[in-house]
Amino acid sequence: MSQPTNDFIPAAKPIIGDEERAAVDRVLLSGMVAQGPEVAAFEAEFAEVLVAGRECVAVNSGTSGLHLGLLAAGIGPGDEVIVPAFTFAATGNAVRLTGATPVFADIDLDTYCLAPQSVEALLTDRTKAIMPVHLYGHPAPMGELGRIAEAHGLMVFEDAAQAHGAALDGRPVGTFGTFGMFSLYPTKNMTSGEGGMVSVDSEELGRGVRLLRNQGMERQYENEVVGFNNRMTDLHAAIGRVQLTKVQAWTRKRQDNAARLDAGLQGVTTPAVSEGAEHVYHQYTVRLPEELAPARAGILDRLKNEYGVGTGVYYPIPTNELPSFQEPADLPQTRVATATVFSLPVHPSLTDSDLDRIIDAVNTVVGEARA
Numbered sequence: 001m002s003q004p005t006n007d008f009i010p011a012a013k014p015i016i017g018d019e020e021r022a023a024v025d026r027v028l029l030s031g032m033v034a035q036g037p038e039v040a041a042f043e044a045e046f047a048e049v050l051v052a053g054r055e056c057v058a059v060n061s062g063t064s065g066l067h068l069g070l071l072a073a074g075i076g077p078g079d080e081v082i083v084p085a086f087t088f089a090a091t092g093n094a095v096r097l098t099g100a101t102p103v104f105a106d107i108d109l110d111t112y113c114l115a116p117q118s119v120e121a122l123l124t125d126r127t128k129a130i131m132p133v134h135l136y137g138h139p140a141p142m143g144e145l146g147r148i149a150e151a152h153g154l155m156v157f158e159d160a161a162q163a164h165g166a167a168l169d170g171r172p173v174g175t176f177g178t179f180g181m182f183s184l185y186p187t188k189n190m191t192s193g194e195g196g197m198v199s200v201d202s203e204e205l206g207r208g209v210r211l212l213r214n215q216g217m218e219r220q221y222e223n224e225v226v227g228f229n230n231r232m233t234d235l236h237a238a239i240g241r242v243q244l245t246k247v248q249a250w251t252r253k254r255q256d257n258a259a260r261l262d263a264g265l266q267g268v269t270t271p272a273v274s275e276g277a278e279h280v281y282h283q284y285t286v287r288l289p290e291e292l293a294p295a296r297a298g299i300l301d302r303l304k305n306e307y308g309v310g311t312g313v314y315y316p317i318p319t320n321e322l323p324s325f326q327e328p329a330d331l332p333q334t335r336v337a338t339a340t341v342f343s344l345p346v347h348p349s350l351t352d353s354d355l356d357r358i359i360d361a362v363n364t365v366v367g368e369a370r371a
């Protein structure tokens with residue numbers, strides 16, 4: 001048996017260094033901290049680095065990004081937007097907050113992303129859009145979803161909160177839909193402290209999101225629509241600009257870590273990568289055999305307490321079953337995923353010996369649970 005260790009390996013570890021601190025200090029010293037030139041520069045740089053030059057609009061969170069994107073695209077009461085049930089609640093929340101109805105679809109168990117055949121079964125004459133999530137950093141099947149959308153005159157919105165730099169056949173996520181949203185929360189693949197970035201497919205939509213984030217104003221006191229204050233500050237943008245120079249190297253390290261885990265883990269289903277997909281491993285999520293579902297909590301306790309390995313369960317409850325929604329739906333793959341998945345550390349700060357320890361811990365503890 002491995003020795004218990006004090007040196008805990010956390011499930012996620014934001015990397016915020018001297019350059020980020022210096023960037024914040026530079027903005028503080030300027031005396032102008034609210035939305036200004038840093039935000040504009042961050043938007044332009046994010047567009048170049050991550051979404052092939054598509055226009056980007058920065059906001060104060062990923063959730064705001066989804067909400068404003070939906071509103072600017074005209075989604076509202078009476079509309080239905082098909083979303084996966086297996087995701088963070090923000091996906092469905094954003095739809096509900098516009099007054100529209102989120103319709104919860106099932107996933108494909110291989111990739112944990114929205115299943116096109118489930119989407120097709122839920123189409124009605126009120127369906128206005130499909131909003132796939134590039135869950136864990138794996139791109140959703142945008143080709144098939146795009147064909148369904150085209151056949152039925154629907155928009156596609158991308159929840160790319162977890163997928164900075166993910167791509168399908170070389171095309172980055174956030175460039176497929178009417179809009180895409182990237183979260184900049186600290187545990188995501190890059191951060192601005194809190195924040196979100198919306199990539200848009202037209203100038204008109206970009207203008208719509210810009211108006212909504214700032215009280216409906218383009219020129220001061222000439223409010224054109226009723227809007228929010230969902231602006232990003234220059235302090236946050238300054239952090240994000242530094243992180244943007246590092247995110248691609250961090251992604252390569254995540255992918256290397258994932259390859260090592262793939263090669264070493266036994267007794268669990270390791271993440272699949274679809275043909276043509278670039279997975280950026282926001283999470284490295286494995287699945288237990290279904291008969292071990294009742295043992296999951298105990299396995300994760302042992303990984304933490306005996307081996308110092310942090311884990312997470314994303315997500316234990318389908319959105320439609322949360323107390324905030326309570327909408328029964330028959331989603332068999334989602335049910336399997338919620339009961340059997342757990343995520344292991346894959347972040348760029350892991351050392352080779354951390355990875356060996358994670359592999360040894362999982363193989364031992366899951367092996368004993370199977371015995």
Ligand SMILES: *Cc1c(COP(=O)(O)O)cnc(C)c1O
Binds near residue numbers: 062090091159185
């Ligand atoms: C993090 C996340 C969001 C929300 O982003 P915030 O920046 O936390 O508001 C939305 N969708 C998914 C899938 C997420 O993981």
